[in-house]
Amino acid sequence: MKPKIFIDGEHGTTGLQIRTRLAGRTDLEVISIPEEERRNKDMRADYLRAADIAILCLPDDASREAVSLLHGHNDTRIIDTSTAHRIHADWAYGFAELEKAQRERIKSARLVANPGCYPTGAIALVRPLRDAGLLGSDHAISVNAVSGYTGGGKQMIAQMEDPNNPEHISANNFLYGTTLRHKHVPELQMHGRLEKRPIFSPSVGRFAQGMIVQVPLFLDQMQGKASLKNIHEALTAHYAGQDIVRVVPLEESAHAGRIDAEELAGTDGMKLYVFGTEGDGEVNLVAVLDNLGKGASGAAVQNMDLMLS
Ligand SMILES: NC(=O)C1=CN([C@@H]2O[C@H](COP(=O)(O)OP(=O)(O)OC[C@H]3O[C@@H](n4cnc5c(N)ncnc54)[C@H](OP(=O)(O)O)[C@@H]3O)[C@@H](O)[C@H]2O)C=CC1
Numbered sequence: 350m351k352p353k354i355f356i357d358g359e360h361g362t363t364g365l366q367i368r369t370r371l372a373g374r375t376d377l378e379v380i381s382i383p384e385e386e387r388r389n390k391d392m393r394a395d396y397l398r399a400a401d402i403a404i405l406c407l408p409d410d411a412s413r414e415a416v417s418l419l420h421g422h423n424d425t426r427i428i429d430t431s432t433a434h435r436i437h438a439d440w441a442y443g444f445a446e447l448e449k450a451q452r453e454r455i456k457s458a459r460l461v462a463n464p465g466c467y468p469t470g471a472i473a474l475v476r477p478l479r480d481a482g483l484l485g486s487d488h489a490i491s492v493n494a495v496s497g498y499t500g501g502g503k504q505m506i507a508q509m510e511d512p513n514n515p516e517h518i519s520a521n522n523f524l525y526g527t528t529l530r531h532k533h534v535p536e537l538q539m540h541g542r543l544e545k546r547p548i549f550s551p552s553v554g555r556f557a558q559g560m561i562v563q564v565p566l567f568l569d570q571m572q573g574k575a576s577l578k579n580i581h582e583a584l585t586a587h588y589a590g591q592d593i594v595r596v597v598p599l600e601e602s603a604h605a606g607r608i609d610a611e612e613l614a615g616t617d618g619m620k621l622y623v624f625g626t627e628g629d630g631e632v633n634l635v636a637v638l639d640n641l642g643k644g645a646s647g648a649a650v651q652n653m654d655l656m657l658s
């Protein structure tokens with residue numbers, strides 16, 4: 350029998366992108382709730398319980414509700430794309446490239462929390478340097494980022510695209526999360542293995558999909574005689590043997606010039622750049638990804654495939 354997949358929230362931004370990715374698959378069966386019934390709790394409960402894997406593409410509260418609807422129905426495995434369970438001890442963190450054992454954890458897990466789009470980029474840059482001893486656990490990290498507006502889901506898409514929306518956003522590029530309490534900070538701190546809470550400053554640009562996440566660092570505040578070369582080596586070693594995260598060669602980065610936030614829009618990959626001038630004492634680590642690719646829907650499908658393997 351083919352595994353049954355239910356996408357709770359399949360008519361939203363992340364859900365639709367997962368549905369598109371699964372459309373041509375003959376190795377599984379997508380069970381689909383009619384759009385007009387998407388908020389029908391009893392019907393959702395039936396679908397959730399009938400599924401082998403339920404992928405939750407819902408706001409945090411609705412995700413928690415979906416998990417509670419499955420209470421006592423342990424045959425359904427769950428991938429949650431929301432923030433609700435990302436630092437929960439019972440949930441495997443769905444970033445397969447986090448460390449060697451993570452792939453196996455996801456494979457055997459019943460509960461998988463898909464990472465946030467911004468943390469995917471920041472953790473991808475920071476965690477290998479923590480594990481390689483180049484960054485101390487008490488290192489103070491800042492993360493600056495820009496995302497495409499689909500990151501804000503249906504509501505922000507309407508605000509950005511429809512001038513008649515009562516909450517229309519006319520800015521082409523705006524900062525938000527200015528209290529420095531964005532919901533991604535705890536996840537970034539925990540899975541980045543950081544003692545100090547990172548400063549996270551996100552922004553949105555007038556483009557649909559794509560993002561740049563930057564982590565600037567001073568080399569003399571790092572450990573292990575950090576240089577552009579050994580930072581690059583640590584990242585390259587960490588991501589060896591997989592084809593989703595690509596560490597751009599130093600030579601190529603040196604000639605990159607402008608970095609386009611939309612470079613990987615429409616793909617499920619991620620590129621990591623190490624920028625700076627050897628000998629000058631500073632480095633800017635940069636991740637480029639699609640907020641809806643490796644940042645959400647692509648990662649959810651990657652996790653689903655691991656769980657089915
Ligand atoms: N967009 C992105 O780039 C990313 C999103 N995520 C996360 O994915 C999740 C989904 O986000 P996104 O797809 O962007 O959001 P959307 O708002 O685009 O879609 C959410 C969907 O969930 C439905 N929904 C809301 N509340 C309920 C409920 N109580 N019961 C059933 N269905 C409900 C909505 O229905 P209705 O149409 O009626 O509102 C909508 O179809 C969020 O937790 C988000 O943080 C994670 C990484 C990146």
Ligand SMILES: CC(=O)N[C@@H](CCC(=O)OP(=O)(O)O)C(=O)O
Nearest residue numbers: 430431432465466467496500501
């Ligand atoms: C541009 C934008 O608004 N982005 C969203 C994050 C999108 C995302 O990653 O969703 P999760 O919060 O589930 O991780 C935000 O900052 O709230």
